[in-house]
Amino acid sequence: MSGLTLKQFQEQVSDLLLRHRSLLDVLSKSQQASASVNRSVIKSVTECGCISLQANKQPYTEELTLEETKAIIQTHVNGQLCENCIDAITVQLGKQLFYLSALCNLLELDLDDTLAKESQKCSTLGLFNLS
Numbered sequence: 001m002s003g004l005t006l007k008q009f010q011e012q013v014s015d016l017l018l019r020h021r022s023l024l025d026v027l028s029k030s031q032q033a034s035a036s037v038n039r040s041v042i043k044s045v046t047e048c049g050c051i052s053l054q055a056n057k058q059p060y061t062e063e064l065t066l067e068e069t070k071a072i073i074q075t076h077v078n079g080q081l082c083e084n085c086i087d088a089i090t091v092q093l094g095k096q097l098f099y100l101s102a103l104c105n106l107l108e109l110d111l112d113d114t115l116a117k118e119s120q121k122c123s124t125l126g127l128f129n130l131s
């Protein structure tokens with residue numbers, strides 16, 4: 001993607017959004033898109049098998065420094081996504097972005113501003129931004 005900004009994408013979504021102009025429709029489609037992202041990731045484990053999970057309690061202790069803790073925290077993911085699963089998850093993430101942009105449009109929010117504010121919050125809070 002060559003230089004497409006969130007603002008341009010938001011305008012593109014606004015032009016295309018004819019069927020789901022209602023805030024209720026957009027909220028429900030956004031939630032459906034989020035569930036579809038999760039479903040695609042789960043199918044990578046349960047149907048494709050390119051990744052697997054091995055989850056257990058994270059080894060936090062108060063004796064470790066933040067850097068030591070970062071080094072031992074696990075993702076619980078083994079393997080790597082195959083091309084098919086990358087494609088499937090990317091499609092679902094795109095739909096999620098579409099409805100996120102649509103939600104911003106209906107509420108007259110600027111997605112670029114939202115991103116900038118969240119990025120500033122991450123910079124300010126750093127590692128303590130755990131929410």
Ligand SMILES: [Zn+2]
Pocket residue numbers: 044048049050051081082083084085086
């Ligand atoms: Zn796969």
